[in-house]
Structures are given as structure tokens and as C-alpha cells.
Amino acid sequence: MSTETDISTTASRTDLPTPGARIGLTDAELGRPGAAVLHGVDLEAAPGEILTVVGPSGCGKSTLLRTLAGLLPALAGQVTQDGRPLTGPGADRALVFQEDALLPWRTARANVELPLAIRGLGRAERRATAEQWLERVGLAGLERQLPHRLSGGQRQRVQLARALAGQPRAVLMDEPFGALDAQTRAGMQQLLVEVLRGTGATVVFVTHDVDEALFLGDRVALLGAGALTGIRTVPRPRERDARADPATVALRHDILESLGPRTS
Amino acid sequence: MTTVTAPAAMEAPAGPAPARRTARLRPVVRALSLLAALGLWQLLTTLDIQLWLRFDQFPSVADVAREFGQxxxxxxxxxxxxxxLRRIVTGFLLAAVLGVAAGVAVGRSRWAADLIGPVLEVLRPVPAIALVPVAILLFPSNEQGIVFITFTAAFFPVLVATRHAVRALAPVWEEAVLTMGGGRWRVLASVVLPGALPGIFGGLSVGIGVSWICVISAEMISGEYGIGYRTWQDYTVIDYAGVFTGIVSIGLLGWLTSTVVELLGRRLTHWLPRREGSATS
Incomplete structure (x- = not known):
């Protein structure tokens, strides 16, 4: 069913400062003890790749991401990074949440400075780096605002800046634009593509929006009914006009078909 | 602070100007409220009112003011x-530090909850003032006993408020710091303590009030000097103006210390979204 191809060569983002991580799941059972939600998952994200994961609500997308982040141990099977088993969360895998994960008592800049402080950077360097990232996500001038003064879209920009400022080797994104209106979401997708261009990070991006998955992903993994049901390669990733391409239309149809009820 | 939506919606079109005018009026209203209470007191005592409640033995506001002035x-x-003040500040600060520490420990660690939780739960319902005999047995001097009682009084409100605040923290904050490579101390310093601060200050506000009750009672029972001791002494020699001077002093000092706690809390939790001109005490 799924069209497996060697994607290690498709990474278009070369001359990268931080090499992306290769993260993988082997025959993994995921969930909380006694309540596994995913079984027999085999999945690998190649260095520098954007792998999107789509599936209906409650299919275990967030569980998959939290496992990859090291926040949840796999119930069975293996979670690996560059071939070594993962032992816990770490600075090399940043997580971007759908819900508001900014610390509300820290200004936008202080939020972005947090991973830098954890890495032990000095005050001046921290501040400069944070301001650079905030400018890159289009928030210059809002550095000193508290999160509750920012809009939902602006808060997700700060989250993005905070995740990337720590120079992670992998960015795990849990429906980061799910709560935004359609127009803001399209803008955020574009912004994500632009800011990722400068990094070499591997991205695993979870969404329930098939169009978002097709736009952002080099490959799309399909989740459903407690298992990984397929992986598709996207013909023209991150090109807006690829949407009308017959190949994309066919792939979109194929994905909806395998995700949705058989009757549709 | 309005929970009913309809009046709030009706207020809204009025705009900011009337709101500002009411805000300017508020200190005036507060002062008038205080003056009215004093006026009522003066009236009841100078007219020697005896309506089941007997005010004929009461000193008047003027008597108390004269005594206070002296x-x-x-x-x-x-x-x-x-x-x-020394007793309450010492006891309260000890309670703040240890109450927050114990609250965080019990709220964060299952081991701490199992090891010290039951002991704390059994001690908690005991009124601090009931510990006077214990304090007398435990400590070499009354002074330390009074501080101990003051400490115990504030400790439990702080502990309980901290535990609740810690358990109510959004898990994503901690997860975010963990995925930035932060360890447990970083989580404690950057997430748990700042995040729990609004709740902790709720406990501190309650605690400072209970502390006053207990420091005054303890002084009345076993003190040497102190406002509570003096008030009781005045009562035993039937110096009612003196008693009321003591009561007023306690009221003013209590108000002063809770204001300090309140202002400190507001300063440290300035990041909380607040409605402009919302109720303050």
C-alpha cells in the first residue's frame, strides 16, 4: 500500500548548522501503561526531513509525539535517536505544543531566553539570540510583552522561536496551528517553512488537517485505528501551487480515502 | 469581579471616563465608611445605649483617642x-519558608506525600492556640513558645495553599522545560515556584491573619510584654480605654502587615491578567 522510498537524499536544506537527528520507532507500542493507543509502529524520520503525521482526533498523535520527545516511555519496542535508544527528554528535541505552553509570567523574550539559559549562555548573548529569533518570526517590537497581551497566532510564533532558539536537532510539533483561524494558519505554515530553512532540524509535525500535512511534509504518515496505516511521499512539498497538481490531488484523495470511513 | 454578565454588558458602553471617576471616588468612600463606623461607636457610647447590647460601660471614641495619644x-x-511585631514576623517568615517547602514537597513528590502527609493532616485541625501547653513543655522560654504558636498558625494555610497551587500547574509548562533540557531543579525554579506564587500568596494572606489571632492569644496566656499581654493586663485592672487602645493597635498592625503581604504578592504576580481597576483590598 504505502510507497516507501529512500528519503535520506530528499533533504533539500543543505549546508546546515545543526545536523538533524534521525529519529525512529521500531515495533513500538505507545500509550500509558494499561492503555496503549498505538501498536506495532515502525517509523523513521530522516535527518532534515519534515515528516507530517495525520489522523483523526484521539488516534494517538499526541502520544506519538510525546514518546518521540522522551516524555513518555514506549510500552514495547524501541524509540531511537541516531540508532541509540532514547532515555528521556532533552534539549536536542524541542516540543511545540498546541496549547499555550509559554510561561505566562515571562515576557516573550524571557520565554525565548529560557532554553538558552538552560544551555548556560550568558545574559547578553541570551538576550541577543532571543531578539534575533523573535525578529525572525515577525515579532520585533513585542519582545517585552507578556503572553496574555499577545494574540493566539503571536503566542505560537513565540513558541516557535523558543523551540528553535535552543538549536534542537529535531522539532516535534503537536498541532501547533490547530487552534488558529484559517488565514493565520496559512501564514504560520509559510513562516514555519521560512524559519526552518536556516536550520537542519528534523521535523515531525502532527496535524489533523490533510492539506497542512501535504503542504509541509516531505512525507505524510497516516495514523488510524491504533496503528500506523501508511506512509506517502509528497511529490512537491512546500509549494503552494502544488495543490492543484494532479499528483497532489490524487494523493490527497488517497489519504482521505485511507483515513476516513470506507463509505465516503 | 462580576459573575453576572448582563449588568457588565450594560456597563460596557459607558466607556472609560465614568469608570475613572468612580476609581477616584473609591478612597473617599472607604474613608467615609471608616468614619461612619467611628461615628456610630461614638454615638452608642455617649448616649449610653442599652438595647440588650450594653454600651454604657464602653469608652467613647474620644476616650480611646485620648488614651491612645498618651x-x-x-x-x-x-x-x-x-x-x-518581632514575634509575628519571625513566626510568619518561618511559616512562609517551611510552608512553601513542605507544600511543594507534598505536592510534587509521592514519597513526601506518603511520608509527611499523614502527620501533617493529623496536626492540621489542631488549633494553634491549643498548642500552648505543648509550647510551654517544648521551649525553654515563653518567647520561643509564642513564636512557635504563631508559626504553627500560619504554616498550615501556607502549606495547603502551596500544595493546591503546585498540583494545579499546567503540565505543559513542565514538559516544555523538560524538552529544553531542564532538570528537576530548573523545573522547580522556572515553573513550579513562579507558577504556584498566586496560590501561595493566597495562603500567606490567610496565614498572616491567623498569625495575629494566635500571637495575641498566646501573649494573653503566657506573654511578657506585647500588645496581647498589655490588653489583658488593662482588662484585669478594669482600664477599658486601655483595652480598646490595644484592640485598635492590633487592628491597625494587622491591617499594616496584611497590606505588606498583599502588595508584595501583587508585585510578584504582576504578570497575572487583571481587569483594569478590579477590586483591591
Whole structure:
């Protein structure tokens, strides 16, 4: 069913400062003890790749991401990074949440400075780096605002800046634009593509929006009914006009078909 | 602070100007409220009202003011004030530090909850003032006993408020810091303590109030000097103006210390989204 191809060569983002991580799941059972939600998952994200994961609500997308982040141990099977088993969360895998994960008592800049402080950077360097990232996500001038003064879209920009400022080797994104209106979401997708261009990070991006998955992903993994049901390669990733391409239309149809009820 | 939506919606079109005018009026209203209470007191006592409640033995506002004025010039009064303040500040600060520490430990660690939780739960319902005999047995001097009782009084409200605040923290904050490579101390310093601060200050506000109740009671029972001791002494020699001077002093000092706690809390939690001009005490 799924069209497996060697994607290690498709990474278009070369001359990268931080090499992306290769993260993988082997025959993994995921969930909380006694309540596994995913079984027999085999999945690998190649260095520098954007792998999107789509599936209906409650299919275990967030569980998959939290496992990859090291926040949840796999119930069975293996979670690996560059071939070594993962032992816990770490600075090399940043997580971007759908819900508001900014610390509300820290200004936008202080939020972005947090991973830098954890890495032990000095005050001046921290501040400069944070301001650079905030400018890159289009928030210059809002550095000193508290999160509750920012809009939902602006808060997700700060989250993005905070995740990337720590120079992670992998960015795990849990429906980061799910709560935004359609127009803001399209803008955020574009912004994500632009800011990722400068990094070499591997991205695993979870969404329930098939169009978002097709736009952002080099490959799309399909989740459903407690298992990984397929992986598709996207013909023209991150090109807006690829949407009308017959190949994309066919792939979109194929994905909806395998995700949705058989009757549709 | 309005929970009913309809009046709030009706207020909204009025705009900011009337709101500002009401805000300017508020200190005036507060002062008037205080003056009205004093006026009522003066009226009830000078008219020697006896309507089941008997005010004929009460000193009037003027009597108390005269007595208060005299005591303010007396070194013994200030000795009492500083003694009581020293006791309450020592006890309260100890309670704040240990209450937050124990609350965080119990709220964060299952081991701590199992090891010290049951002991704390059994001790918690005991009124601090009931510990006077214990304090007398435990400590070499009354002074330390009074501080201990004051400490115990504030400790439990702080502990309980901290535990609740810690358990109510959004898990994503901690997860975010963990995925930035932060360890447990970083989580404690950057997430748990700042995030729990609004709740902790709720406990501190309650705690400072209970502390006053207990420091005064303890002084009345076993103190040497202090406002509570002085008030009781005045009562035993039927100096009612003196008693009321003591009561007013306790009220003012209590108000002063809770204001300090309140202002400190507001300063440290300035990041909380607040409605402009919302209720303040």
C-alpha cells in the first residue's frame, strides 16, 4: 500500500548548522501503561526531513509525539535517536505544543531566553539570540510583552522561536496551528517553512488537517485505528501551487480515502 | 469581579471616563465608611445605649483617642508593639519558608506525600492556640513558645495553599522545560515556584491573619510584654480605654502587615491578567 522510498537524499536544506537527528520507532507500542493507543509502529524520520503525521482526533498523535520527545516511555519496542535508544527528554528535541505552553509570567523574550539559559549562555548573548529569533518570526517590537497581551497566532510564533532558539536537532510539533483561524494558519505554515530553512532540524509535525500535512511534509504518515496505516511521499512539498497538481490531488484523495470511513 | 454578565454588558458602553471617576471616588468612600463606623461607636457610647447590647460601660471614641495619644508618647507602648511585631514576623517568615517547602514537597513528590502527609493532616485541625501547653513543655522560654504558636498558625494555610497551587500547574509548562533540557531543579525554579506564587500568596494572606489571632492569644496566656499581654493586663485592672487602645493597635498592625503581604504578592504576580481597576483590598 504505502510507497516507501529512500528519503535520506530528499533533504533539500543543505549546508546546515545543526545536523538533524534521525529519529525512529521500531515495533513500538505507545500509550500509558494499561492503555496503549498505538501498536506495532515502525517509523523513521530522516535527518532534515519534515515528516507530517495525520489522523483523526484521539488516534494517538499526541502520544506519538510525546514518546518521540522522551516524555513518555514506549510500552514495547524501541524509540531511537541516531540508532541509540532514547532515555528521556532533552534539549536536542524541542516540543511545540498546541496549547499555550509559554510561561505566562515571562515576557516573550524571557520565554525565548529560557532554553538558552538552560544551555548556560550568558545574559547578553541570551538576550541577543532571543531578539534575533523573535525578529525572525515577525515579532520585533513585542519582545517585552507578556503572553496574555499577545494574540493566539503571536503566542505560537513565540513558541516557535523558543523551540528553535535552543538549536534542537529535531522539532516535534503537536498541532501547533490547530487552534488558529484559517488565514493565520496559512501564514504560520509559510513562516514555519521560512524559519526552518536556516536550520537542519528534523521535523515531525502532527496535524489533523490533510492539506497542512501535504503542504509541509516531505512525507505524510497516516495514523488510524491504533496503528500506523501508511506512509506517502509528497511529490512537491512546500509549494503552494502544488495543490492543484494532479499528483497532489490524487494523493490527497488517497489519504482521505485511507483515513476516513470506507463509505465516503 | 462580576459573575453576572448582563449588568457588565450594560456597563460596557459607558466607556472609560465614568469608570475613572468612580476609581477616584473609591478612597473617599472607604474613608467615609471608616468614619461612619467611628461615628456610630461614638454615638452608642455617649448616649449610653442599652438595647440588650450594653454600651454604657464602653469608652467613647474620644476616650480611646485620648488614651491612645498618651500611650504613643510612652516608651512602654512601643516596646509592646515591637515585641509583638518581632514575634509575628519571625513566626510568619518561618511559616512562609517551611510552608512553601513542605507544600511543594507534598505536592510534587509521592514519597513526601506518603511520608509527611499523614502527620501533617493529623496536626492540621489542631488549633494553634491549643498548642500552648505543648509550647510551654517544648521551649525553654515563653518567647520561643509564642513564636512557635504563631508559626504553627500560619504554616498550615501556607502549606495547603502551596500544595493546591503546585498540583494545579499546567503540565505543559513542565514538559516544555523538560524538552529544553531542564532538570528537576530548573523545573522547580522556572515553573513550579513562579507558577504556584498566586496560590501561595493566597495562603500567606490567610496565614498572616491567623498569625495575629494566635500571637495575641498566646501573649494573653503566657506573654511578657506585647500588645496581647498589655490588653489583658488593662482588662484585669478594669482600664477599658486601655483595652480598646490595644484592640485598635492590633487592628491597625494587622491591617499594616496584611497590606505588606498583599502588595508584595501583587508585585510578584504582576504578570497575572487583571481587569483594569478590579477590586483591591
Amino acid at each position: 500611650r504613643l508618647g510612652d516608651g512602654a507602648y512601643w516596646q509592646d508593639v515591637t515585641d509583638s
